[in-house]
Amino acid sequence: MERLDAAVAELVRATGASVALVYRLPAGERVLHLAVVSGAPGQITAPWARIDLGARIPVADAIREQRLVWLGGREEVARRYPRLGLVLPYDFMLAAAAITDATTPTGGLVLLWPVFRPPELSPAEREAMGVFCRTAGALLQQADVSGDPARAADEPRVLPPPGSATPERDEAQAVVDFAERLPVGCCAMDLDGRITYLNSAVTDLVGAGAAVLRGARPWEVLPWMREPVFEEHYRAAVVSRQPTSFTALRPPDQWLSFRLYPDASGISVHITSGTAPEASGARRSPPPSTELAGVASLYHLMHLAAALTEAVGVNEVVDLVADQIVPAFGPQALAVMTAHEGRLHIIGYRGYTAELMDRFDAMPLTSDTPTAQVLITGVPRFFAGFADLKQEYPSAVHLDGMASWAFLPLIASDRIVGSLVLAYDQPHPFTSAERAVLTSLAGLIAQALDRARLYDTKHELAHTLQSVLLPHTLPRVPGLDVAARYLPAGRGMDIGGDFYDLIRHDATTVTVAIGDVQGHSITAAALMGQVRTAVHAHATAGTPPGEALARTNRLLIDLDPGLFTSCLIAHIDLAQHRAHLATAGHPPPILRHPDGRTDVLHVPPGLLLGIEADAGYPTTEIPLLPGTVLALYTDGLVEIPGLDIDSTTADLARRLARAETRTMDDVADDLIAYATASAPRHDDIALLLIRTSPDR
Numbered sequence: 001m002e003r004l005d006a007a008v009a010e011l012v013r014a015t016g017a018s019v020a021l022v023y024r025l026p027a028g029e030r031v032l033h034l035a036v037v038s039g040a041p042g043q044i045t046a047p048w049a050r051i052d053l054g055a056r057i058p059v060a061d062a063i064r065e066q067r068l069v070w071l072g073g074r075e076e077v078a079r080r081y082p083r084l085g086l087v088l089p090y091d092f093m094l095a096a097a098a099i100t101d102a103t104t105p106t107g108g109l110v111l112l113w114p115v116f117r118p119p120e121l122s123p124a125e126r127e128a129m130g131v132f133c134r135t136a137g138a139l140l141q142q143a144d145v146s147g148d149p150a151r152a153a154d155e156p157r158v159l160p161p162p163g164s165a166t167p168e169r170d171e172a173q174a175v176v177d178f179a180e181r182l183p184v185g186c187c188a189m190d191l192d193g194r195i196t197y198l199n200s201a202v203t204d205l206v207g208a209g210a211a212v213l214r215g216a217r218p219w220e221v222l223p224w225m226r227e228p229v230f231e232e233h234y235r236a237a238v239v240s241r242q243p244t245s246f247t248a249l250r251p252p253d254q255w256l257s258f259r260l261y262p263d264a265s266g267i268s269v270h271i272t273s274g275t276a277p278e279a280s281g282a283r284r285s286p287p288p289s290t291e292l293a294g295v296a297s298l299y300h301l302m303h304l305a306a307a308l309t310e311a312v313g314v315n316e317v318v319d320l321v322a323d324q325i326v327p328a329f330g331p332q333a334l335a336v337m338t339a340h341e342g343r344l345h346i347i348g349y350r351g352y353t354a355e356l357m358d359r360f361d362a363m364p365l366t367s368d369t370p371t372a373q374v375l376i377t378g379v380p381r382f383f384a385g386f387a388d389l390k391q392e393y394p395s396a397v398h399l400d401g402m403a404s405w406a407f408l409p410l411i412a413s414d415r416i417v418g419s420l421v422l423a424y425d426q427p428h429p430f431t432s433a434e435r436a437v438l439t440s441l442a443g444l445i446a447q448a449l450d451r452a453r454l455y456d457t458k459h460e461l462a463h464t465l466q467s468v469l470l471p472h473t474l475p476r477v478p479g480l481d482v483a484a485r486y487l488p489a490g491r492g493m494d495i496g497g498d499f500y501d502l503i504r505h506d507a508t509t510v511t512v513a514i515g516d517v518q519g520h521s522i523t524a525a526a527l528m529g530q531v532r533t534a535v536h537a538h539a540t541a542g543t544p545p546g547e548a549l550a551r552t553n554r555l556l557i558d559l560d561p562g563l564f565t566s567c568l569i570a571h572i573d574l575a576q577h578r579a580h581l582a583t584a585g586h587p588p589p590i591l592r593h594p595d596g597r598t599d600v601l602h603v604p605p606g607l608l609l610g611i612e613a614d615a616g617y618p619t620t621e622i623p624l625l626p627g628t629v630l631a632l633y634t635d636g637l638v639e640i641p642g643l644d645i646d647s648t649t650a651d652l653a654r655r656l657a658r659a660e661t662r663t664m665d666d667v668a669d670d671l672i673a674y675a676t677a678s679a680p681r682h683d684d685i686a687l688l689l690i691r692t693s694p695d696r
Contacts, residue, residue: 001036004139005159007132008038011111013162014128018092018241018264019112021045023059024140025105031323032059032108034156035140039112039264041192042158044235047087049156050323052316056081058096059108066105068126069096072119090239091115099133101141109133114241161191161265185271193217193234196266205256205271224251230258237262247274308448317452318348321420321445331422333402338410338418338449339365339375351423356400368395370407375419380439381407382430404428406438410446417446417453470532475504479574479693483664485672487636487685497524497565498634498686499532503539508575511539514632514688515567515586527561531609535569545569545582549606549617553584556610565609568632572624574692579624582617584609587635587645590653594627594694596660598653627694629664631656636683637675664689 004022012020019039023032030053037045053060058069058081071077071094078085092112099107109132121129167175179186179199185206187198195213203210212221219225219234225248233244237260245259257274260267308320318336333351337344346361365372370381370393383389383405386398402423410418420442430438474482484500497517504510513535517528534555538548548569556565568586572579581589581601585608591599606617624630631652638648655674659667668689675685 001139001143001157004036004136005157007135007139008036008159009162011128011132012038015111015113015125016117017111017113019110019239021048021059021110022099022136023051023108023110025053025063025107030054031319032063035107036159037156038159039161039191040158040238042156043192044238045156052320052323057084058094059110062096063098063105063108066098066100068121068129070094070121073115088239090236091242092240093117095121095129097129097133099136099140101137104141106137106140109136112239116242185269187213187269187271189234189267189269191238191266193219193231202271205250205254205273207250224249233258233260234267237267247276249276308444314347314449314452314456317445317448321448322348322350330424331406332425333400333421333423335360335421336410336418336445336449337371337375337421339416342366344371344375344419347418352400359399368393370405371419371421374407374409375416378409378411378416380409380435380442382435383407384429385427401425404430406430406435408438408442410442410449412443412446412450415450417449420445470499471501474502477502477504477510477574478507480510480572481664481689481691481693483668483687483689485668485685485687487672487676497528497531497563498636498684499528500632500686500688501532501536501539502688502690503536505540505542509571509573511545511569511571512630512632512688512690513539513567513569514634514686515565516634516636516684516686517565518563523561524563527556527559527563527565530559531556531565531567535567539569539571544619545571545580546606546617546619549582549584549609550615553607553609553611553615553617554613557613561610564611566635567609568603570630570632572630572690572692574624577624577626577692578621579630580619580621582606582619584615584617587633587638587649590631590633590649590656591622592629592631592656592659594625596657598657600649600653624692626692629656629659629667629689629691631671632688632690634684634686636685637671637687639683664691 008020008022011017017039020037021034021040022036024035025032032051032053034045034049048057051057051060053063058071061067062069071080073093074085074089074091077088077092077094091114093115094113095109095111097109098105099109109129111129182199182201185199185202185204187202188196190196194215194217196215198210198213200210203213206213206218206222208222217231219230227248229246229248233246236242237244241262243259243261245257247255247257249255255274255276257272259270261270308317321336322334331351333349335346335349335352335357337346339345342365344360344363344365346357349357360371363369363372365376370383370389374381381392383392385404386396389405390396400423403426404424406420406422408420408422409416410420422438470486471484474484482502484502486498486500497519498515499517500512500514502510502512513532515528515531515535517524517531531552534552535548538551543551549567552567564585566584566586568581568583568589570579570581570589581603583603584606586605588603589601591601593599601620601622603620604618607615633652635645638645638652640648652671652675655671656667659670662670668687671687672685
């Protein structure tokens with residue numbers, strides 16, 4: 001993928017971006033995989049290594065909605081993307097765009113800039129992003145087709161920083177001599193936070209030798225630097241590309257002042273003796289014996305907590321946990337289990353084989369294994385090696401090839417809902433700080449799983465109700481080709497009040513109806529059942545469309561459900577080639593003539609059902625020649641935020657005009673696919689297509 005790396009480098013140069021992230025979207029998947037990183041280390045980008053395409057994240061929005069996302073600073077980030085603002089509380093500008101091959105999304109692009117740049121993208125910058133997205137789209141598609149192993153890499157490629165001019169030997173020595181003569185500490189860190197150069201004053205000020213510091217992150221080798229303030233300022237410098245400073249105490253009583261100056265290649269650090277800040281603002285370092293979790297762990301924990309608040313359903317929680325924990329917390333494998341009917345069931349895993357998981361699935365809770373025991377006792381267990389595990393569980397067999405394990409109970413509201421297994425391929429000591437972080441992590445996951453199980457229960461109840469209320473099949477009528485589709489909204493309870501029906505009267509007459517009850521809830525679905533039943537009863541009795549609507553309206557007034565309903569009823573007479581239509585505030589039907597022309601029928605509207613008891617619903621008669629298609633639909637098919645509904649309805653009519661002579665089932669599938677691919681839909685969709693036989 002050298003060509004993609006070169007394209008990223010050229011894009012960064014052309015736009016002046018400080019950070020670039022390139023994601024790939026494997027064919028058939030809904031998870032973005034981070035493929036290339038420029039300008040940021042892996043420890044900062046790890047929580048964003050995988051992003052669900054449905055998440056409220058700028059790059060996911062850019063791909064779903066096929067538009068450029070621009071965020072002009074911290075306030076806009078926090079307002080539009082609170083999860084992102086919580087995890088990256090720094091000042092930066094961001095642009096996100098979809099990478100496509102022709103019309104198919106193959107990935108996404110994210111660019112970050114410091115805030116000291118113009119407030120909007122220039123035309124040249126937009127053009128550079130457009131050129132890159134087209135080039136990257138073709139490259140990712142080629143790699144997908146050719147089976148390039150780089151496409152399947154678990155870790156993103158981190159591009160090296162741009163190189164500076166190489167000094168002559170004498171010049172380099174002069175620079176070192178210059179730094180040594182300074183009475184202040186000077187050191188250089190790469191973007192990963194590791195020290196690459198330091199003068200002798202640094203060792204005197206921080207109390208550690210050059211051999212200890214060189215190549216290390218200072219907060220990992222100096223006990224008094226373990227307070228999150230040190231690492232947090234480093235992160236702020238890398239992400240915002242702005243100088244930052246802080247004062248800290250080196251025990252027992254030496255205050256030091258740190259100033260960080262970042263750029264694309266790393267960070268220059270200036271250290272001097274300082275004075276104690278005012279008591280209210282003092283940030284004292286902990287004593288050397290105190291173990292603290294690094295800010296990276298707290299950062300990942302906060303990121304996962306924010307993400308879990310948006311997850312609905314057990315599968316979504318499990319996928320999120322698996323996709324976030326592996327890159328962020330370091331295990332090479334994990335498994336999530338829940339208890340049901342006295343057995344442990346594996347509901348998600350990463351890094352293990354399916355065969356191994358099948359062996360452990362449905363294990364009795366009475367088994368002498370750590371996974372069962374932590375669920376029973378509620379006490380987490382950590383094993384730095386197999387010998388430790390074997391000592392506590394003599395019957396254990398080393399099957400997974402891992403070296404260390406953490407077995408964590410998932411406890412929500414004092415109830416144990418499952419267990420989490422994390423496995424490491426190298427010996428892992430599990431410090432007390434890390435054990436605390438992992439235990440907190442398990443608590444967050446347990447709460448999310450508990451909410452998700454409740455959601456899934458309600459979800460199943462709602463869909464059971466809806467499946468009962470909607471017709472399973474529609475009656476066959478000679479001379480008619482009929483197709484119906486229902487697509488629930490993408491989030492929440494996934495249930496609404498859209499309905500459709502077809503009532504056969506005799507060999508040549510039918511009544512069709514479609515409607516939409518306000519809202520997405522079990523209440524809306526229940527009301528939908530009442531409305532459909534009323535319409536069906538009136539139609540069966542031969543009541544004309546307008547009168548059927550008027551009677552159904554009076555029923556809703558009596559019920560007073562607090563919800564309004566739109567509805568359209570059409571009585572079709574195949575012998576007379578006529579149709580009579582009446583509408584209660586419903587989207588206009590579309591008529592496709594036998595010659596392929598389409599008309600949006602503006603039937604005189606009546607009020608929505610449930611508003612005014614005496615509302616009238618006039619009936620309109622239209623010709624229905626052999627070979628004509630009548631399309632009835634709910635507003636979810638044409639309603640797109642920010643777009644005029646008349647325009648989207650006209651688009652639907654043009655799409656129907658290209659239906660040619662295919663079956664109505666094929667046409668229905670095409671219209672639904674077109675609608676869902678063209679823009680994100682936030683409402684239920686119901687569609688009913690009726691075509692009269694050309695031979696009748």
